Amino acid sequence: xxxxxxxxxxxxxxxxxxxxxxxxxxxxxxxxxxxxxxxxxxxxxxxxxxxxxxxxxxxxxxxxxxxxxxxxxxxxxxxxxxxxxxxxxxxxxxxxxxxxxxxxxxxxxxxxxxxxxxxxxxxxxxxxxxxxxxxxxxxxxxxxxxxxxxxxxxxxxxxxxxxxxxxxxxxxxxxxxxxxxxxxxxxxxxxxxxxxxxxxxxxxxxxxxxxxxxxxxxxxxxxxxxxxxxxxxxxxxxxxxxxxxxxxxxxxxxxxxxxxxxxxxxxxxxxxxxxxxxxxxxxxxx
Amino acid sequence: xxxxxxxxxxxxxxxxxxxxxxxxxxxxxxxxxxxxxxxxxxxxxxxxxxxxxxxxxxxxxxxxxxxxxxxxxxxxxxxxxxxxxxxxxxxxxxxxxxxxxxxxxxxxxxxxxxxxxxxxxxxxxxxxxxxxxxxxxxxxxxxxxxxxxxxxxxxxxxxxxxxxxxxxxxxxxxxxxxxxxxxxxxxxxxxxxxxxxxxxxxxxxxxxxxxxxxxxxxxxxxxxxxxxxxxxxxxxxxxxxxxxxxxxxxxxxxxxxxxxxxxxxxxxxxxxxxxxxxxxxxxxxxxxxxxxxxxxxxxxxxxxxxxxxxxxxxxxxxxxxxxxxxxxxxxxxxxxxxxxxxxxxxxxxxxxxxxxxxxxxxxxxxxxxxxxxxxxxxxxxxxxxxxxxxxxxxxxxxxxxxxxxxxxxxxxxxxxxxxxxxxxxxxxxxxxxxxxxxxxxxxxxxxxxxxxxxxx
Numbered sequence: 170x171x172x173x174x175x176x177x178x179x180x181x182x183x184x185x186x187x188x189x190x191x192x193x194x195x196x197x198x199x200x201x202x203x204x205x206x207x208x209x210x211x212x213x214x215x216x217x218x219x220x221x222x223x224x225x226x227x228x229x230x231x232x233x234x235x236x237x238x239x240x241x242x243x244x245x246x247x248x249x250x251x252x253x254x255x256x257x258x259x260x261x262x263x264x265x266x267x268x269x270x271x272x273x274x275x276x277x278x279x280x281x282x283x284x285x286x287x288x289x290x291x292x293x294x295x296x297x298x299x300x301x302x303x304x305x306x307x308x309x310x311x312x313x314x315x316x317x318x319x320x321x322x323x324x325x326x327x328x329x330x331x332x333x334x335x336x337x338x339x340x341x342x343x344x345x346x347x348x349x350x351x352x353x354x355x356x357x358x359x360x361x362x363x364x365x366x367x368x369x370x371x372x373x374x375x376x377x378x379x380x381x382x383x384x385x386x387x388x389x390x391x392x393x394x395x396x397x398x399x400x401x402x403x404x405x406x407x408x409x410x411x412x413x414x415x416x417x418x419x420x421x422x423x424x425x426x427x428x429x430x431x432x433x434x435x436x437x438x439x440x441x442x443x444x445x446x447x448x449x450x451x452x453x454x455x
Numbered sequence: 456x457x458x459x460x461x462x463x464x465x466x467x468x469x470x471x472x473x474x475x476x477x478x479x480x481x482x483x484x485x486x487x488x489x490x491x492x493x494x495x496x497x498x499x500x501x502x503x504x505x506x507x508x509x510x511x512x513x514x515x516x517x518x519x520x521x522x523x524x525x526x527x528x529x530x531x532x533x534x535x536x537x538x539x540x541x542x543x544x545x546x547x548x549x550x551x552x553x554x555x556x557x558x559x560x561x562x563x564x565x566x567x568x569x570x571x572x573x574x575x576x577x578x579x580x581x582x583x584x585x586x587x588x589x590x591x592x593x594x595x596x597x598x599x600x601x602x603x604x605x606x607x608x609x610x611x612x613x614x615x616x617x618x619x620x621x622x623x624x625x626x627x628x629x630x631x632x633x634x635x636x637x638x639x640x641x642x643x644x645x646x647x648x649x650x651x652x653x654x655x656x657x658x659x660x661x662x663x664x665x666x667x668x669x670x671x672x673x674x675x676x677x678x679x680x681x682x683x684x685x686x687x688x689x690x691x692x693x694x695x696x697x698x699x700x701x702x703x704x705x706x707x708x709x710x711x712x713x714x715x716x717x718x719x720x721x722x723x724x725x726x727x728x729x730x731x732x733x734x735x736x737x738x739x740x741x742x743x744x745x746x747x748x749x750x751x752x753x754x755x756x757x758x759x760x761x762x763x764x765x766x767x768x769x770x771x772x773x774x775x776x777x778x779x780x781x782x783x784x785x786x787x788x789x790x791x792x793x794x795x796x797x798x799x800x801x802x803x804x805x806x807x808x809x810x811x812x813x814x815x816x817x818x819x820x821x822x823x824x825x826x827x828x829x830x831x832x833x834x835x836x837x838x839x840x841x842x843x844x845x846x847x848x849x850x851x852x853x854x855x856x857x858x859x860x861x862x863x864x865x866x867x868x869x870x871x872x873x874x875x876x877x878x879x880x881x882x883x884x885x886x887x888x889x890x891x892x893x894x895x896x897x898x899x900x901x902x903x904x905x906x907x908x909x910x911x
Contacts, residue, residue, distance in 0.1 A: 359484045367489030372856060372883065373625055374811065396592065411625035422566060425591040444482045452487050
């Protein structure tokens with residue numbers, strides 16, 4: 170009873186945490202638009218910037234991805250995965266979700282053979298005891314050699330998920346998390362640089378409703394390969410769009426003033442050679 | 456149940472995130488912060504094509520003065536900063552149309568620049584041509600040429616300033632405008648109050664009335680070069696109409712023993728809204744200027760005064776003490792639907808609806824001070840823009856970005872103080888500037904843009 174209650178309380182608490190995180194984090198789930206949309210953004214930036222802006226960290230990420238991960242497969246990847254998480258609330262959440270998503274895949278696949286369906290039907294209540302199943306399948310193999318191959322496959326399939334399922338699920342999410350962090354590091358380096366270059370035309374009417382995307386192509390030395398382009402900005406010279414044009418031009422000027430973009434890791438050039446900056450003045454109190 | 460729901464939510468969220476990240480091979484960066492700083496610009500002197508001598512000096516001097524007026528105008532907005540001409544790497548020649556941006560101008564840190572040329576024509580007129588350049592993109596943003604008698608150089612400099620301002624900010628300029636105000640001379644007990652006018656930058660000061668009679672609350676027509684004001688001409692306080700271009704004035708309706716005050720034009724300039732005081736009770740009236748018919752809009756035992764139209768002409772803001780203290784109210788053009796909009800501590804006076812339509816400026820009295828503030832038209836978002844001892848009487852620039860008002864210094868024990876002067880402040884509350892006036896000055900009223908008979 171007590172255990173059950175504690176479990177219930179624990180689970181309720183966890184649900185509350187998850188639901189509130191989702192509620193606060195996902196704007197479309199909440200009705201109040203003003204305050205929540207700004208506050209979480211602020212938190213996001215500060216944390217990542219401080220964490221990832223250090224060049225050492227940014228370089229670490231890609232290296233670790235290739236080598237140590239296979240080793241961890243055999244170890245306690247599940248236990249270790251959360252370790253890099255404390256830096257961020259968002260990645261942790263994602264990691265958790267990844268696990269949830271990936272676990273079902275390997276477990277559902279093996280349950281294809283009729284034999285297993287049958288065995289499942291025979292003993293529905295108790296948790297399957299691997300040894301007993303072993304025996305039945307081996308018995309079948311002895312009786313009929315034609316099914317041997319198939320049976321052995323299912324055995325492996327049965328066994329593997331038990332042992333490997335946890336590593337398989339966590340390792341990709343771990344490296345994905347790493348990659349995400351590395352990308353976040355790139356984004357933050359660019360963000361912190363562009364902040365200093367953007368002169369927001371704060372007096373433009375309704376500027377806090379404005380947003381413009383500017384695409385830049387960078388050379389390896391960080392200079393602009395060609396003039397920046399607006400993405401889906403329409404005809405800026407159209408009548409009635411003068412204020413928006415001023416806003417868009419301020420964004421275009423920012424990406425030009427900021428060049429050359431230095432401090433970006435060369436080995437990730439493929440990732441930053443084509444950047445889309447999304448300038449958003451919604452946090453301005455226009 | 457709960458677990459399943461949570462799992463569903465989590466999976467949905469994950470799928471959304473996954474889809475979002477899978478779609479971009481391109482690196483996306485959200486930029487949500489920046490600075491608010493003046494944009495550095497370069498204003499080289501306008502270059503003469505043949506340095507002829509004109510009625511107002513050599514063409515090269517005119518070119519210098521024009522560039523200086525344009526620089527002062529744009530710098531006064533606080534949105535632009537001018538790069539010191541002493542730092543320029545190169546001077547422009549009269550046949551150089553496209554400056555060498557990369558080597559001469561970009562190194563100065565300038566982001567935009569204005570070049571201009573002057574040419575004296577055979578008919579004695581001068582041709583002024585200017586170009587606004589985007590130094591980073593190396594493109595021409597706007598260019599224009601004007602032909603005018605050379606004596607108009609200052610006017611043309613304002614017109615050019617407006618073009619530059621409007622191209623850079625996306626809003627109409629306000630440099631080719633004037634301001635009427637009350638010039639005060641003499642000791643505080645026997646002060647002469649005369650109607651005066653000046654350019655928006657303080658140039659071309661002129662008196663419009665003699666000073667034999669008291670003049671108060673001048674207000675510009677939003678559509679014409681016409682002023683309405685209160686005058687004690689013949690010792691009777693009445694509202695007058697004054698046409699600046701024809702120099703003629705006339706009394707607005709004769710209300711016999713009644714007093715009229717606080718006049719203001721409707722947005723189309725065809726009627727005037729004013730306060731009429733009858734047996735100590737003040738109410739708001741609308742007068743059609745062509746027929747001189749009046750319509751009573753409010754009838755309340757309290758004092759209703761200082762009416763001001765919304766730019767679309769459908770609503771009127773005014774102040775009234777009907778609720779116990781002086782507060783701001785909004786009503787329909789016909790006097791219906793009266794609604795109180797001000798709810799802060801203190802009293803509110805002289806409301807003025809912004810030409811942009813989104814804000815109402817006012818004088819707020821409280822905490823021992825008079826301050827200028829703005830609020831949205833429903834009364835929300837109140838902000839005080841100034842914080843001196845006594846600021847009052849706001850008037851909007853025609854584009855709704857700047858306010859002028861007058862500031863009075865406190866009296867001291869030695870009989871000093873009490874001096875008034877005109878100031879301007881940006882809508883954001885920054886960039887407070889004192890207007891240069893030869894005498895004490897109060898009650899400014901900003902004109903609409905001056906008419907241009909020959910442009911482009």
